[in-house]
Amino acid sequence: MKLRILVMMLCVVALQAHAQYKLDYELEVSNNFGAGDFAPYFINSNTHGVISQTNASLAKIKLKSEMDNSKRFSFGYGATLWGGVMTKTAYSRYNLETNERELHKEAPSSLWIQQLYGELKYRSVFLVVGLKERGSNMLNDRLSSGDMTYSANSRPMPGVRAGFFTPQDIPFTNGWVQISGEIGYYKQTDAKWLENHYAYYNSFITKDLWFNYKYCYFHLKPSNPFSLTLGMQAAAQFGGELNRYENGKVWQNVKMTTDLSTFVRMLIPGAGGNNIGDQAYVEGSHIGSWDIMGRYRFSNGSVLKAYYQSPWEDGSGIGMMNGFDGLYGIEYKSADKNSYVTGAVVEYLDLMNQGGPLHWDPVDMVGTPIVSESTGSDNYYNNYTYNGYQYYGRTIGSPVLRSPIYNTDGYLSLTDTRLRSFHVAVEGRITEDLSYRAKFARTKSWGTIFVPISVPRTSTSAMVECVYDWRNVPGLKLKGQVGLDRGSLYGNNFGMLFSVSYRGMFNLK
Numbered sequence: 424m425k426l427r428i429l430v431m432m433l434c435v436v437a438l439q440a441h442a443q444y445k446l447d448y449e450l451e452v453s454n455n456f457g458a459g460d461f462a463p464y465f466i467n468s469n470t471h472g473v474i475s476q477t478n479a480s481l482a483k484i485k486l487k488s489e490m491d492n493s494k495r496f497s498f499g500y501g502a503t504l505w506g507g508v509m510t511k512t513a514y515s516r517y518n519l520e521t522n523e524r525e526l527h528k529e530a531p532s533s534l535w536i537q538q539l540y541g542e543l544k545y546r547s548v549f550l551v552v553g554l555k556e557r558g559s560n561m562l563n564d565r566l567s568s569g570d571m572t573y574s575a576n577s578r579p580m581p582g583v584r585a586g587f588f589t590p591q592d593i594p595f596t597n598g599w600v601q602i603s604g605e606i607g608y609y610k611q612t613d614a615k616w617l618e619n620h621y622a623y624y625n626s627f628i629t630k631d632l633w634f635n636y637k638y639c640y641f642h643l644k645p646s647n648p649f650s651l652t653l654g655m656q657a658a659a660q661f662g663g664e665l666n667r668y669e670n671g672k673v674w675q676n677v678k679m680t681t682d683l684s685t686f687v688r689m690l691i692p693g694a695g696g697n698n699i700g701d702q703a704y705v706e707g708s709h710i711g712s713w714d715i716m717g718r719y720r721f722s723n724g725s726v727l728k729a730y731y732q733s734p735w736e737d738g739s740g741i742g743m744m745n746g747f748d749g750l751y752g753i754e755y756k757s758a759d760k761n762s763y764v765t766g767a768v769v770e771y772l773d774l775m776n777q778g779g780p781l782h783w784d785p786v787d788m789v790g791t792p793i794v795s796e797s798t799g800s801d802n803y804y805n806n807y808t809y810n811g812y813q814y815y816g817r818t819i820g821s822p823v824l825r826s827p828i829y830n831t832d833g834y835l836s837l838t839d840t841r842l843r844s845f846h847v848a849v850e851g852r853i854t855e856d857l858s859y860r861a862k863f864a865r866t867k868s869w870g871t872i873f874v875p876i877s878v879p880r881t882s883t884s885a886m887v888e889c890v891y892d893w894r895n896v897p898g899l900k901l902k903g904q905v906g907l908d909r910g911s912l913y914g915n916n917f918g919m920l921f922s923v924s925y926r927g928m929f930n931l932k
Contacts, residue, residue: 446929449485453507455904457918460512461829463906464913465862465886466920468822469564471556472578472815473505473537475828476530477918481507485538492588496545501555503538515832517624519671529619531815538579549588551607554579560603560638561652561714561730563754566768566848568864569821571712571732571750572656573636576826577817580634582609590642598646604639604654608686611660613815620816622833624671629810632663633681635689635707640714648722653715658819659689660809661707677808708806710820711735713743724758734820736801739778745801746776750821764851772823772844777801777872802872803840811836823866825912839868839880839912860888868912882912898926 455462456478467474473481487501511528518525540553558564558575569576586605593600614630621628640654662681666673679685685706692705716730732750735741752770759765778801804812804824812819816828818837823846825839844866852858863885870876886906893899904920 445488447485447487447489447926448929449483449487449924449926451483451485451922451924453479453481453483453920453922455479455918455920457916459908459916459918460831460914461916462920463886463916463918464822464864464882464884464908466904466906466918469558469567469569469575471537471558471575472817474920475816476509476512477916479507479509481505481509483537483924490542490544492544496543498541498543500541501538502536502540503556504534505537506534508533513831514620514622516622517671517833519623522671524622524624527619544588547588547591548585550583550585552583554581560640560656561716561732562752563756563766563768565860566754566766566850566862567752568750568770568772568823568844568846570656571734571820572638572658572710574818574820574822576822577814577819580609580611580814582607582634584608584636590640590645593641599644601642601645602639603642604637606637606690607635608689609634609636611663611814616815617810617835620827620830620833621835623668624833625668626834626836627665627667627675627808627810628835629663629665629808632660632809633686634814635659635661635686637690645718648720650718650720651716652718653713655711655713657709657711658812659692659707659709660806660812661685661689663809665808679808705737708809708812709736710804710812711741712749713741721758726754726756726758728752728754728756730754734774734803736778736803740801745778748774748776761852761855763853764849766851767849768847770844770846772821772842772846774803774824774840774842775869777803777841800872803837805836805840805871813837823864825868829913838871838874840871841875842866842868856892856894858890858892860886860890862886866910866912880910880912882908882910884908884913896925900924900926 455474459477461467462474462477483505485503488499490497490499509530511530513526513528515524516527538554538556540551540555542549542551556579559570562570564575584605584607587603590601590603592598593602611632611634617628617630636658638656640652643651662679665677667675688706692709713733716728718726718728720726730752733743734748750770750772752768755767757765804820811827813827816826818824818826823844824837827835827837830838844864846864848862850860866882868880886904888904891901902922906918908914908916
């Protein structure tokens with residue numbers, strides 16, 4: 424019913440706007456094939472959750488009307504539909520009747536709505552309603568390994584978000600300090616996916632979650648050659664229903680509250696709800712990062728950036744008591760769009776500290792003589808009550824942290840969050856019509872802070888992409904990708920992807 428209402432609203436907006444708006448459209452046919460349990464890491468990561476299976480034939484229809492940024496008031500809308508056939512992956516599940524594990528095969532839906540949204544802006548603020556793809560507010564999603572808090576790795580969630588359309592001058596700073604930010608509430612609609620992929624033996628499953636995301640950045644004089652950006656991202660999963668299993672049977676069921684006070688507590692986290700853990704500490708599962716980026720713009724227009732994202736799960740992480748943990752990166756962007764190297768990124772990710780291995784709070788043990796406190800064991804992207812930081816099996820933050828879709832044993836949390844990774848990517852233009860992109864990464868994981876492993880899981884991943892823009896047919900584009908993984912982290916996967924797309928525009932006068 425809600426989907427019908429949203430579609431009707433978008434149709435009304437489109438009819439009202441047809442006299443003055445242009446409608447862009449895109450048609451695409453994509454085929455990928457290879458060997459292994461999944462598509463290679465660099466072919467399936469940071470694709471907004473579209474590609475995951477080893478073999479797939481997909482088609483896309485996309486319609487979009489952009490907002491007019493030059494106008495005080497403007498609105499836009501868009502829709503994207505994906506469909507096709509894909510191979511299935513075998514997952515393990517416990518059968519209570521036979522007391523044995525059995526294999527069942529799962530694949531993404533053969534038809535799904537990827538985007539369906541309406542948006543508007545008035546002066547310096549914007550509002551978006553519906554499903555719309557988004558990625559990092561700081562990093563380059565095409566080249567980066569992925570934002571620590573909100574990357575382009577998972578599907579978009581239906582929701583509402585609002586914020587500043589562009590960075591705004593802060594009064595009384597004479598234009599030296601600008602602020603940007605947004606806040607949004609979303610509904611995670613992946614309950615069926617979770618049910619189909621869970622093992623139903625031990626651990627837990629939490630469905631029908633809500634999601635909150637917000638960020639606030641301060642920008643120091645972006646018009647100068649050198650500029651500094653710093654601020655924080657914060658996200659939270661909350662609400663939903665928890666079922667905890669032991670030996671194939673439910674031993675705990677909790678329905679978390681989602682009243683108005685719950686939504687307020689996502690802005691300023693505090694204890695509440697009807698779950699024991701939420702009542703004792705902070706309601707929901709919170710994660711975020713401190714972000715800082717320095718940018719230098721050369722006289723020819725080229726740009727060099729250096730950035731750092733420090734992840735946090737609780738107060739100790741916010742206090743940056745997590746050692747060397749974080750994403751360290753350098754990005755170069757050429758002013759010459761036809762050069763052999765138009766952009767490059769080098770990143771190093773280290774998540775080995777996580778506040779240390781110990782967590783001790785006297786509140787947990789009433790009457791204990793030990794009054795000192797140690798708030799470690801952050802266990803990034805995992806929580807005692809809520810599933811791993813994922814949506815439709817894909818990590819919402821950095822995809823380097825192995826997504827639950829890889830867990831063919833039916834475990835819904837992340838198994839590899841204590842790791843080190845080196846990542847490099849480059850893109851450029853070989854000829855006026857032919858461009859390329861290449862990525863390489865080496866990752867080594869020691870499991871999680873609570874479940875460490877003695878023999879590290881490793882992965883070496885690489886991908887090369889070429890795109891040909893057909894000059895004689897404007898809008899026609901051919902793309903080819905070749906990728907591979909070697910190691911025990913993502914598996915030994917090899918794959919190739921070929922796609923044909925055409926972009927055009929309807930002039931709705």
